[in-house]
Amino acid sequence: MIAVSVSPGVIDAGVEFGAISATGAGGIATFVGLVRSDDGVATLALEHYPGATEAALEALAEQAVARWDLLGARITHRVGDMHPGEIVVFVGTAARHRGAALEACAFLIDRLKTEAPFWKKETRGDQTSWVEPRGSDDAAAARWKA
Numbered sequence: 001m002i003a004v005s006v007s008p009g010v011i012d013a014g015v016e017f018g019a020i021s022a023t024g025a026g027g028i029a030t031f032v033g034l035v036r037s038d039d040g041v042a043t044l045a046l047e048h049y050p051g052a053t054e055a056a057l058e059a060l061a062e063q064a065v066a067r068w069d070l071l072g073a074r075i076t077h078r079v080g081d082m083h084p085g086e087i088v089v090f091v092g093t094a095a096r097h098r099g100a101a102l103e104a105c106a107f108l109i110d111r112l113k114t115e116a117p118f119w120k121k122e123t124r125g126d127q128t129s130w131v132e133p134r135g136s137d138d139a140a141a142a143r144w145k146a
Contacts, residue, residue: 001072001094002065004057006048008080011087016076020092023072027098029105031091037084043123046079046088048116053077056116064093064108068100075108077118110140 001023013032021028035044061073072094082088091108095101120131 002058002061003072003074003076004054004061005076006050006053006057006079007076008078011076011078011090013087013090016074016090016092020072020074020094023094025071025094025101026096027101028092028094029098029101030093031089031105031109032087033089033109035082035084035086035088040124041084041122042125044082044088045121045123046077046082047119047121048077048079053117057112060108060111060115063111064104067107068093068095068104070095070100070104073104073108075112077112077116079118107144110137111144113137114141 003019017030020030035041057075057077061075064070064073070093072092074090074092076090078088089109091105093101093104093108095104114133114137122129122131
């Protein structure tokens with residue numbers, strides 16, 4: 001079971017967990033990404049390329065399912081304007097055993113940070129700036145190439 005969603009709607013981590021746990025797995029791993037208030041960030045705006053973004057997330061989920069023999073993978077990503085503390089992304093993986101679920105979850109969040117077409121803009125006071133890609137994200141994604 002693969003489920004991918006990109007929406008401006010609020011993400012309910014409990015609902016997302018309930019959906020991934022319905023797989024009958026022995027191990028479930030989740031990651032919930034929140035908007036940080038680093039350096040006074042008041043608003044994070046995420047833009048995406050509809051259709052292409054969902055396809056990229058679907059392809060990543062398919063890779064994870066095949067690589068770790070998962071029972072399920074779920075990626076729910078928010079777009080639009082968000083504020084510190086709000087959920088930006090939920091990633092959940094379900095497997096027969098915890099090791100596969102944990103590795104696949106880390107793979108998905110590391111790779112989606114660099115491969116999914118999202119653009120981030122931060123607002124601090126009356127200053128707005130686009131967020132540049134980070135070398136640390138590239139390094140995290142690179143460990144999964146093989």
